[in-house]
Amino acid sequence: MxxxxxxxxxxxxxxxxxxxxxxxxxxxxxxxxxxxxxxxxxxxxxxxxxxxxxxFIDGHCHSDLMIIDHPHSEIKMQQGVTTEVVGNCGLAPAPFVRNKADLLQTYVQPVLGSTSWEWPWETVGEYMDFVARSNPSEHIATYVAHGALRIAVMGFENRPATTAEIARMKELLEEGLRAGAIGLSIGLLYAPGSYTSREELVELCSVLPKYNGLFSTHIRGEGNNLLPSVAEVIWIAERAGISLHISHLKAAGKANWGKVLEALELVEDARARGMDVTVDVYPYNAGSTTLTTVLPPWVLEGGIEATLEAFRNPTLRARIKEELSHEQQHWDNLVCSTGWNSIVISAVQSEGNKSLEGKHIAEVAEIRGQHPVDCMMDLLLEENGQIAIVYFHMSDDDVKQVIAYEKSLIASDSLNCEIGKPHPRTYGTFPRVFAKYVREDKVLSLEQAVRKLTSFPVQRFKLGKRGxxxxxxxxxxxxxxxxxxxxxxxxxxxxxxxxxxxxxxxxxxxxxxxxxxxxxxxxxxxxxxxxxxx
Incomplete structure (x- = not known):
């Protein structure tokens, strides 16, 4: 029977x-x-x-801690999701070194959230074991996250890693791969990942071929630097001889709309050379991240406490304001390309600022009678650096182009949603694919949409006999x-x-x-x- x-x-x-x-x-x-x-x-x-x-497979999300606190996973169950892939963008709660606990926890909190209990793990394998014991309603796979590796070995130091430090990061990466992690994720937009050279990443990625591990990348820039950022990760993967997956491909800022086609051409050129390269996309024209990502990379050196201290220094505060006032050559100034009215506060920690959730920074600055940069820095001081944002910086046409691309899969990139007004992709990504992009806009057929949510991510992330x-x-x-x-x-x-x-x-x-x-x-x-x- x-x-x-x-x-x-x-x-x-x-x-x-x-x-x-x-x-x-x-x-x-x-x-x-x-x-x-x-x-x-x-x-x-x-x-x-x-x-x-x-x-459905959510191949890119940030449920690393939520799955432990909420193992029923009703938010994803209601969307038909049966498997999630975590450890993305270089952000993960392991490896967890006790004497750098505050650095890692404040690093991941705006994206992964926080817990009311002490983390009992140290290695990636121990984290995976702990998740397994939480007995979730859905299946979970994880990457080893580069940001967590770098913090474990060298904190938030803005310098090249030494030979010994690279060797230690390789040891930690290999430990996670042996435990069953599917590959390495990096977040070159986020410090300390942003402090890493492509040559250093090639050396770190030399571990991956032995385990057939996937290299998943949040690229360094998604605005004016989109194309060189795509070219950079292709360069890394090609020299390391590994498979590459580019996370949530987009073109940020109106001046860059349309560049996704050129980015996809770079992917196609790489594939024509025999490289295994794919991308993913979420079905919205707005992203979500932490407010600290708008800052110049040097401000984040030393971790969040050092960043907040910089805001208290009038000289450094003036430097930050000056640098955010114009385009930059070596990092994407998304404030210039999109404007403060595109940056909406989605979650704060304090009750006193709850009324600001849902308002954009320009609006808050006007209410407070401040320059937007001063307003942003003061808000981060008030919230101890922990502010999540929704970023309206993409073109609907670009989103459709990437969704329709044969080598793209669709994922939520959902963040922790314990507080505030989370991005609606957390609750709506997978039904939206069918309602908007199949039924209404006819960008995909029913069968194409299902493939992008099932067998394709299973194949890409090597998730076994499912999909x-x-x-x-x-x-x-x-x-x-x-x-x-x-x-x-x-x-x-x-x-x-x-x-x-x-x-x-x-x-x-x-x-x-x-x-x-x-x-x-x-x-x-x-x-x-x-x-x-x-």
């Missing part, structure tokens, strides 16, 4: 092939039959006129109504679950039924099965 049969659905199997009508049978956590099923089952669900799809509706694959399944699926989260009111997703199966267990979480927690920690030459 089967455990579960989904009857009479439109099966979109994840391969990109046309949908077909049929049933899906599940036994012991695995899809065992697809087609017309007459075999008895403990549970039979009629899903007539609905889509049966593999569970397809075929016998022998894990029973991670999402059922939705193509006519009613809709994201309802907005920038003004982002904490709203979508509609149209009726059932989610994780590891063969019905985790969402008729849009309600069943409290099943059948997720697992996915450990990469590296082909190590040792």
């Amino acid at each position: 089967l455990d579960l049969v989904l009857k009479n659905g439109k099966i979109v199997d994840g391969s990109g092939n046309p949908w077909y009508r049929g049933d899906v049978g599940v036994k012991d956590g695995v899809i065992v039959s697809v087609g017309q099923i007459d075999q008895e089952a403990h549970q039979v669900i009629d899903v007539s006129r609905k889509i049966i799809s593999p569970g 397809l509706i075929v016998p022998g694959y894990l029973a991670d399944i999402t059922v939705f109504d193509m006519d009613t699926i809709q994201d309802t989260a907005t920038f003004a009111d982002p904490r709203q679950f979508p509609t149209g997703i009726t059932h989610v199966v994780v590891g063969g267990q019905l985790t969402m039924q008729h849009g309600v979480h069943t409290h099943k927690r059948e997720g697992s920690l996915i450990r990469a099965q590296h082909c190590c030459s040792i």
Whole structure:
């Protein structure tokens, strides 16, 4: 007897092939039959006129700590997500060196959030073990994060790493890869990643080929420096002989709109030379990050406490204001390219500033009677450097171009959402793909969209036998109504679950039924099965 049969659905199997009508049978956590099923089952669900799809893969998000505090993962379950990939952009809670605890925790807090409990891990492997013991509702895979490596070995020092320091970072990277991390992520926009030369990264990446690890990159600049930044990471990957994945490809600032086509040409040229290069994109024209990313890189040297101290120094404060007033050659000044009215405060820590959430910096500066740069620095002082922002700096046409690109997959890039007004992508990314880009704008076909959310990310991140509706694959399944699926989260009111997703199966267990979480927690920690030459 089967455990579960989904009857009479439109099966979109994840391969990109046309949908077909049929049933899906599940036994012991695995899809065992697809087609017309007459075999008895403990549970039979009629899903007539609905889509049966593999569970969606969020291949780029920042749920590293949320998955521990909220293992039911209802925000993602409601979107049909059955697997998340964390440790992105060089940001992760491990490796965690005790004497640099404050540096790492304040570094990741605006993106990953914080915890009310002490972190018990030190290595990436111990973090992975801890996540596994939290018994989540979804599956989790992780990278080793370069920012965390650099902090563990050399803090926020703005200088090249020594030979000994590179050797130590390579040891920590290899430890994480042996534990099952899928590769190395970097965030060259963020200090201390921004202090790293491409030659240093080539040396660090020399560890990856032995483990067939993926090199995932938040590039150094997404505005005026978009094209040289894409070229830089291609250069690194080519010399290291590794596969490259470029995170959330975009062109920031109106003067740069349209450059995504040139960036994609760089990707195509690299692929023509035999390089394995792909990209991802989120389906919105606004991003989200921490307010400190607008600062000149030198201001972040030494960690957040040193940054706040710089704001208290009149000479350094004047230098910051001067540098933010014009374009820069060696780093992207997104204030110049997009303006203070494009930077919206999404989350603060203090109750006294809660009324500012949802307002852009120019508006807050006007309320306070300040220059926007002074307002920004004072706000960071008041909030101990912990301010999340939403950044309206992209073109809808550019987003469509990257979504339509054959070698792009779609992911949320969702941040911690414990406080404030998070970016609506946290609650709405996956339904939005179908509602806007399939049903309304017709940028993708149904089958193309499902492939970009299922089998493609599984292949890219080496996540095992999931992502397809075929016998022998894990029973991670999402059922939705193509006519009613809709994201309802907005920038003004982002904490709203979508509609149209009726059932989610994780590891063969019905985790969402008729849009309600069943409290099943059948997720697992996915450990990469590296082909190590040792």
